[in-house]
Amino acid sequence: MARRMLVAGNWKMHGVGSDLGEITAISMAAETENGVDVAICVPFTLIERAVAAAPGFAIGAQDVHPAANGAHTGDISAAMLAEVGAKLVIVGHSERRQAHHEGNAETAAKADAALAGGLDVVVCCGETLEVREAGEAVETVCDQIIASLPGSVDPSRMALAYEPIWAIGTGKVARPSDVAEMHAAIRARIAKEHGPEIAAQMRILYGGSVKGENAAELFAMEDVDGALVGGASLTADQFVPIINAAKN
Secondary structure: OOOOEEEEEEOOOOOOHHHHHHHHHHHHHHOOOOOEEEEEEOOHHHHHHHHHHOOOOEEEEOOOOOOOOOOOOOOOOHHHHHHOOOOEEEEOOHHHHHHOOOOHHHHHHHHHHHHHOOOEEEEEEOOOHHHHHOOOHHHHHHHHHHHHOOOOOOOOOEEEEEOOHHHOOOOOOOOHHHHHHHHHHHHHHHHHHHOHHHHHHOEEEEOOOOOHHHHHHHHOOOOOOEEEEOHHHOOHHHHHHHHHHHHO
């Protein structure tokens, strides 16, 4: 089954109003790449303005609270995100897991809340360098992703993102053989737990210093269905070549 490529940007804690011109430039390029789904997840403060600046693709958020409302100072619910125009949300990113001590159960709860609130989700997973060097990367990541999935696994409303933690923002990229092995293992584990049909439809993105220079090689792999892009998604000059590579 052919899976439509998805290239999603994660602006992290970057972006103010003066950066919206980049969103518009990316949107104009994305409109011409009809075979690729494009999204950018921006800070909460930019979502509504980014939606207005980007008619060509989806704008998302970088986190969501698992509760619908309540005494959660500083948090954002799925309904709040949907109200300002967000279409998707990232959950379980390694920077949330590490800096905010979020575990698999909380990630799954956030995914459930997002789906219930009408948002699509990108569920992230990835191993540390220590786990990789110990030869435990595949088992660790597969266990992590299964434990982080929402109660209802719908590949039309979610994607997975494999991001080796040691490659995020470091300029290092996992070897092609390692990426291929991990993506195939994740798909096989999804098939085992949720059935081959769901596994065949599930998009599995790669993230970790993805750039225009290495995107084509990554996207040529059978089980790589796009990318979750960090720093290179901040400007059209760097992000558009990745979108173009996904089309090709």
